[in-house]
Amino acid sequence: MKTKQSHSRSPETTGSWVLAHDHQPHISAELRKRYSALIDANGTHVVIALEMLGGDEVFSRRPENLLDVHLWVSHGIPSASITHLAQAIEPLPSNTLSEALGISLRTLHRKKGAQSDTLSVAQGGRAFKFAEVVAKATVVLGSRETAVQWLTSPAIGLDQQKPIDLLATPVGTQLVEELLDRIEYGVYA
Template sequence: MVVAMEGFQDATSGDLQKIAALLGGANALSRRLTSALDAHELLLHGLPVSAVDHLIGTLVLIGKGDTLEKAVGMSLRTWQRRKDAPSKPLSQEQSGRAWKFAEILAKATDVLGSQAEAERWLELPAIGLDQRCPIDLLGTPAGVELVEDYLQRLEYGVYA
């Protein structure tokens, strides 16, 4: 049982590092994340603007405006204003949504093999989501849960 828990901790830590990397790593986050509690504390106080800027900057196919609106819950205009005040962190809601988007993008990249494929998958209608695009569902907790469930089914080879 202890061995299984150690393996689980390692997998969680690896996932955490992938998410942190999408958000600019320790430099942008001003700390190294070593546990889910570290992530919780970071989101509680709000992500720095630079972390979300890094996330948006790493996107290969998805447009900046679309991603901000659908995944982070912020218009491009609001984002531009926020960049002018970089010392003020994002709200808890915006931080949580940005984190969840990074988490889903990291998982989809693992499942589909590349970030480009993950982004393409996010923007295409999915049979298992009643022909809805995964990125369009990220605006609500229920939609996020549907996308995560569908991604897990893809991981295990269950497509519908």
């Protein structure tokens, strides 16, 4: 089990959540208050995922639980979320993001440019799930940069396949999430 080390240096802001200098993601007090029910029921990774997709800038109504998230996705996530997501996972190339989301590169670029457009339910669902996996990897591994590096590197627990390559299917996504759970609890085999 990992122990967190505290440093006296001030935290740096990364989007609307904070990375302390021990590189452990922490939700700001404002976000913790705003999303307290969602965090209590589902963990901080869900809030980090929502913020990676644009947070209050793209929500028609702030989600208070997973049913609200479902409704938000089913009514069409604004295309602006793709731009926010792409910025959140830099330096991941657009073609890798398009493959992980199951969206052609051309459609991805079109959606990034069409700020008033919405994603289909399938596209929005994949975008949210992808953000959720990146957020969970960020929480488990300690930083967004480490999470992106881990997603794009062969993983022993996935028979040397890159986790990002498995995110194209629900079963592959489940395998990646299960591996993150094992890493979080110190069980690698």
